[in-house]
Amino acid sequence: MRTYFHVDMDAFFVSVEELYDPSLKGKPVVVGGRPNERGVVSAASYAARKFGVHSALPLRTAYKLCPQAIFVEGHPERYREYSHKAYEVLCSFSPVVEMASIDEAYLDMTGCERLHGPPLRAAHRLHERMKTATGLNCSIGISVSRMVAKISSDQAKPNGILWIIPGQESAFLAPLDVRRVPGVGKVTEKNLNALGIRKVGDLARLDEAFLERRFGKWGLALAGKSHGLDAGGWFDSEIGADEGPKSISHEHTFSEDTADLGQIEAILSRLCEMVGRRLREHSLRARTIQLKLRYSDFSTITRAHSVERGTDIDTELCDEIRTLFRQNWNGGKVRLLGVHAASWAEGAGQMDLMGEERREKWSRALAAADKLRDKYGESAVSLAASLRGKFRERTHENPAGLPGKK
DNA sequence: TCTGGGGTCCTAGGACCC
């Protein structure tokens, strides 16, 4: 029998912002952008949540619900920094730590009793050390199952600890809404509700075979989850095994929908550069390049093309993407563009669409550009098309022509 | 309520091969 902790930082982005600006404390704060921007709430303070503001809510809606809230853009570098600080605290508690996202982690605490005492005492110590070392509150769920630990940390919020005594998993889960189960979103919840299944206990009473017939493999996993088992997909995998990214993508939503080809191609170039840069950072070459295109009516298509050898070169990505775009654009106003790279090429091959010499020349030039970007920021170096686009986008959003948002 | 951006995993059909 194992012991897992799920550690989840409370209102993480907001709490980090409060460390930098203590005057925010206790006030309704919304992280995500300006209230009149296209976009959604990344995080809301507890004071803001009282007004019905929550993450994923459109910013404009958040503003309607809580006009007095303080809206901040957010600082990803700060969040990464504090995420790393939290990670170090966790590593001092268990050798088996897996960050599940920027603000939550799983710890395998099996066999740590001699060092830290029984689970609850260990959790209190961890909670305290987290506060001292980072200034941040977290909530901790404890169980023999990772999934139950995650649900219990959720129930423990804010700033709490909840231990599910071994053997009590089903009893703990039974009265909860099915929506609390990780992996059950809006759609699955609706489908389950339509069958009269509202609580996890309803799910647990059902025949496994019925769920499998109804929902396939996912139904079987659901049956296991309802009993507190780490069943299906994510929870089945080993904890702590980090294998690097499986895909790299960037996308951009226009502040106003556009059918201007110059503007569109400029953004595509910029996105390709961002993807290319990340590929080179990870020493990866992508075999599959995918375009994402969303129109004003929110209808969205993706179109992919695979190449034999893979690439990490901006111009090659750009050529692929531009072709995909020209082949598939219906001429309508575009809301969002995305560039997605996946399916990594094996080993250290050399050539693809270009000859080896040209390729090396490009690689050197791009490495130099990456360095400049490190030093002076993302906007320092750009392909011509991208530069044009930046100028247009910026002038569009920012008629004064002031420096960009970064 | 007018809907971001970065990911993961799953399904399903068709091509292609043996």
Next chain:
DNA sequence: TCTGGGGTCCTAGGACCC
């Protein structure tokens, strides 16, 4: 030529998570 079956790759779309 009247029509199998399994495996793998590619593509498109969708649910879900933070």
